[in-house]
Amino acid sequence: MTTDTRVQADKLRTFCYEALEKVGVPPADARIVADIQVESDLRGVHSHGTIAIVGYIGRIKAGGTNPRPNIKIVKESANHALIDADWALGQLVGTRAMEICTAKAKKAGMATAGVFHSNHYGAAATYSMMALKQDLIGFTVTNAAAIIPPTGSKTGIFGTNPISMAVPTARSYPYVLDIATSHVATQKIVQARREGQKIPLGWGMDKDGNPTDDPAVALTSGIQPPMAGHKGYGLAMMVEILAGVLTGAWFGRASEAKNWAPQMKTNIGHFFMALDPSIYMPIDTFKERMEQLIDEIHSAEKMEGVERIYVPGEIEYLKREDYLKNGIPFPPATLARLEDFGREIGVSVKLR
């Protein structure tokens, strides 16, 4: 049993800014990416937090990711935009795309945006939650390295392909769904390997499709099971169609590990949607109806041993309050890895 170390969010942000600037990311862009990654740590989604910049910076140094991209709208209308990311950090183009999408939805009632030539964009909830500030419902999906086989197969065809939706409320924390359509997010297996832990059976498969509890085997087999069997396969394919087929990005086996080396240009795709509830009813009525649904969930009868029923996103909001006050807990190997990385790249800030 090891103890986590608490690190203040501000230190992590400075750490990220400095690291990203060292490899040529302009200061304003470095701040956007750093804020997004630290926000994920604050929400307890450490798999998509500060530690992920180690990989992002590796790709910039190797040439696969473009630190100074020329992000361009290549097609648009009153209610959609198609965006060429120019191999940007996914966080930069994701932020731009959702800004464009929500601005259009505010006028048109709803809008979509598609992105191609992109990279990993961090936690999907980053973008769906951007819609909340404007009282919109936000939605996003992204594809990723081909790793989920269709049911009955052992060839990875789909990414972990997350689905995120965020819905505004009147007083309670907003509804924020962010789920991988794989059984778990790959980064959770990466984290288990880093911390020297076994993974539960069902998280990963060996190369013949058999269950394994070894994160290294699960990560090298190239395949991961979908959530809920054929239903998860169907949802992973839904995401692949919206984020990949429809946007002009890679889809299917094009994103296999062999095309994903740090020096290679990836062509990951993202899809965004924003919908204004006020086209259906006054926004305050909608938000009060959300409150009523949330009240019903909170007051539902608990199963034995359960202390509290949570709404999707609520645990993350509660962690955020704790972590802002008391610092973000880092497991030992993850913090050590981050500190080593900071020394390697010459970052001045000390995390503890």
Added chain:
Amino acid sequence: MTTDTRVQADKLRTFCYEALEKVGVPPADARIVADIQVESDLRGVHSHGTIAIVGYIGRIKAGGTNPRPNIKIVKESANHALIDADWALGQLVGTRAMEICTAKAKKAGMATAGVFHSNHYGAAATYSMMALKQDLIGFTVTNAAAIIPPTGSKTGIFGTNPISMAVPTARSYPYVLDIATSHVATQKIVQARREGQKIPLGWGMDKDGNPTDDPAVALTSGIQPPMAGHKGYGLAMMVEILAGVLTGAWFGRASEAKNWAPQMKTNIGHFFMALDPSIYMPIDTFKERMEQLIDEIHSAEKMEGVERIYVPGEIEYLKREDYLKNGIPFPPATLARLEDFGREIGVSVKLR
């Protein structure tokens, strides 16, 4: 081991028309509903097929469902419509709503429609697939009787809340996803009870939330587990928000069993969306990209003992070809129930 009896689709259609007309449904409307239910049987989705009209007619006779509704658009724009179903059969208003939604999407690039004051609308894929004829991506969700508890609870808050999406292709069968966010569709448990079969553990829960293999216990406990634990809970809530909160329909515990008696007006909600891929790229390019993804799925390496890898919807299209030629297989108790019902209500057509 009992043998199924094959029944021709035409006989089933006539059976349904006649039965619906007997309770005052106008002929043109009876045909719409009959065609939809028999189409579900043809696709092998018997839980949402002809047998379901027994319940629909029971509700019409008792006064809960309106056989001659005045379906009205109460709010609309270039890209959305909100529709009052006037307690119609869900199939009638579902068809109308998706016609309106696809017509608007053809002009605006995308559109949504919401429906309230509705009933069970049959198989969700009915409506998403309507978009295919116009080379659109179709999407629909519906809420239903409150039966899925949020994770940690034993109070049913969400319906089985299916998600369906259909995507056009160039030559292959289209992608057609249609999944309940419960572990299985309620009608599959109803069917097991009718056929005197046990259900697999995991399909249902007793009233304390423990697993049961008795379909009667699962159906009377009032609760069913979501697919994939907390992920399915999150998706069921997503559907509840779109189909219920946003449309002005019932949501949450309002649709508990006690409000669902045949003589009571239900206020089920549906949500529809259509998106034109040609706003992102030429439609033929999009459809060829779908073919490439489907080819990759079909040629993926099979796990031991697997003969073929299917795309979502493909099994249903293959069944349809078989059943159109050779008749639709009915298990004995289901067919007997249908024949008894035909005699009770005075339908002339003999099913065998």
